[in-house]
Amino acid sequence: MISEQLVGLAMAGVRARALGLTGHQNRVFGLITLFALLTAASTSGAQSIEGFQLGDDKITLQRLGVPSETKADGAFTTLTYHGSDGIDLKATYQRPSNRLVALQATWPKGGAGPSTGYGALTFGKTSLSEIRSQMGSKGILYASQSPVVASSGGAISILSYFDVSGTDAVATFVTSIDSDEAAKLKATFGADAYKNAPPAAKLRTIGVSRREYLENSQGTKRTLDIGYRAITWSSQEITSKHPAISLARIKPGQLPVFRTYSGPNNFPDFTGRDKEFTNFRTRITDGMSGGPAFAGEYSVIQIGCGTGCSFAYVGNNRTGQVFNVPVGGEDNMYLSLKYQLDSRLLVAQWADYDASKCYLQFFGFDDGEWTDLLKREVGPMDDCFKTIAENAH
Structure with a gap:
């Protein structure tokens, strides 16, 4: 009733195996995505x-x-x-x-x-x-x-x-x-x-x-x-007479960062804390070499896994710690990501191949934990060949 209705109990079809979440990360992500529960x-x-x-x-x-x-x-x-x-x-x-x-x-x-x-x-x-x-x-x-x-x-x-x-x-x-x-x-x-x-x-x-x-x-x-x-x-x-929230109204400035890291790049500990990411150590290290580009102190690394398939990580340039991005793999084809250094907002665009539909999904990122904010179907799968800016209107 007030303003627009929030949409997005997203990720119901995303398998924990595809996300690569284990232990505490998997439990936290499960809690975040099951708002309705x-x-x-x-x-x-x-x-x-x-x-x-x-x-x-x-x-x-x-x-x-x-x-x-x-x-x-x-x-x-x-x-x-x-x-x-x-x-x-x-x-x-x-x-x-x-x-x-x-x-x-x-x-x-x-x-x-x-x-x-x-x-x-x-x-x-x-x-x-x-x-x-x-x-x-x-x-x-x-x-x-x-x-x-x-x-x-x-x-x-x-x-x-x-x-x-x-x-x-x-x-x-x-x-x-x-x-x-x-x-x-x-x-x-x-x-x-x-x-x-x-x-x-x-x-x-x-x-x-x-x-x-x-x-x-x-x-x-x-x-x-x-x-x-x-x-x-x-x-x-629970029903609502009001239209869903306009995607264009979700702005990076709504999730500002409180500090921006400008020190030397620190890389993951692939023999200890970050050993689960060892198979992609070269790609992750190379991706972090350019310095932070997301949420004040993180690099975003996107890695292909076949035609139209990719997954992503974020690496903390200050601590070296690596985190999974909660979309990617075969469940989220043609994945595109939009982000910026001064915001904790990450926008993901991806296609559900089985349903032949394209989606936009918005996430907040705080101290290593993702919050699923909103998921919206934007059209048929072909719409995922448009840019995020074109679909977020």
């Missing part, structure tokens, strides 16, 4: 808000532009964005992993708003009664948090929590009653006003958080309503 946690399903998911790297938020507010609280930082469609998004990430641990979308206006993206729930229209009916209960009551919060102006907010089945996530639904409606309820029902509030309380906020993060503030003591059950929340339930 909630990276660091042993969970299932995809908890998505406004096109973002728990476990995403905070770098995915860059497509929203500059946050209107940044608030740090210990190891957590919350960024607030105001969307052009009227939805306010709050995204919280944990340092140093920079993974999203909480997402919250709010409709701040009166009246009916857009779809929440979860089932048939609609901002400003769906009532608390309807939510409870769909979920089958009133949800979870946290001992340290009153489910009813009254503002100084007389408005009332009601918080409802539900575990997301098969995950470590908790969904939050906040419904509210404006001050005028609250006054009418009190005048009509007196002490029973709260009991009669659910039909009048309309959905204003939908959120999802890691349970561990939520319980930092709510505490761990909780009570389940009679008939309570965890809810399902899968990627199939």
Whole structure:
């Protein structure tokens, strides 16, 4: 809903053998590419808000532009964005992993708003009664948090929590009653006003958080309503009415480097740390001889493996350490790479021979680890004979 929808749970068909990833590298890459499976946690399903998911790297938020507010609280930082469609998004990430641990979308206006993206729930229209009916209960009551919060102006907010089945996530639904409606309820029902509030309380906020993060503030003591059950929340339930992000809007300057190495070239330790790359020691050494050309201190070395086939490495000219580039080989034919010294962004263009399609894929590179940012089909396989600049429009 806010800006464009992020695309790219990429690399599903890329075999670990073709990538050459082993040990820790392979585990890290697997976590990065399986955003829909909630990276660091042993969970299932995809908890998505406004096109973002728990476990995403905070770098995915860059497509929203500059946050209107940044608030740090210990190891957590919350960024607030105001969307052009009227939805306010709050995204919280944990340092140093920079993974999203909480997402919250709010409709701040009166009246009916857009779809929440979860089932048939609609901002400003769906009532608390309807939510409870769909979920089958009133949800979870946290001992340290009153489910009813009254503002100084007389408005009332009601918080409802539900575990997301098969995950470590908790969904939050906040419904509210404006001050005028609250006054009418009190005048009509007196002490029973709260009991009669659910039909009048309309959905204003939908959120999802890691349970561990939520319980930092709510505490761990909780009570389940009679008939309570965890809810399902899968990627199939999440839809977007907005077009996908324009490839031309992804700029190298969005991933700047913080230093550029200008010292002597240091080459790999092919008898120790970098021995897995020994078979290509000459090509790698030659490729690093010209100095860094990517991400401040890296050389990019692309090596052919047959007609239309190639794979690539990046070598750190400061430390000599070598890393695999996460595309290449027979799964990614006609591979082209675009990069520059002052950016951590690497753009790859490649063809899926079996599907006869051409793709552009964007990666961030930080301290030896790749983050898969976006994958986009650009057309039939013949489009891979165009340049990256021609296809990224």
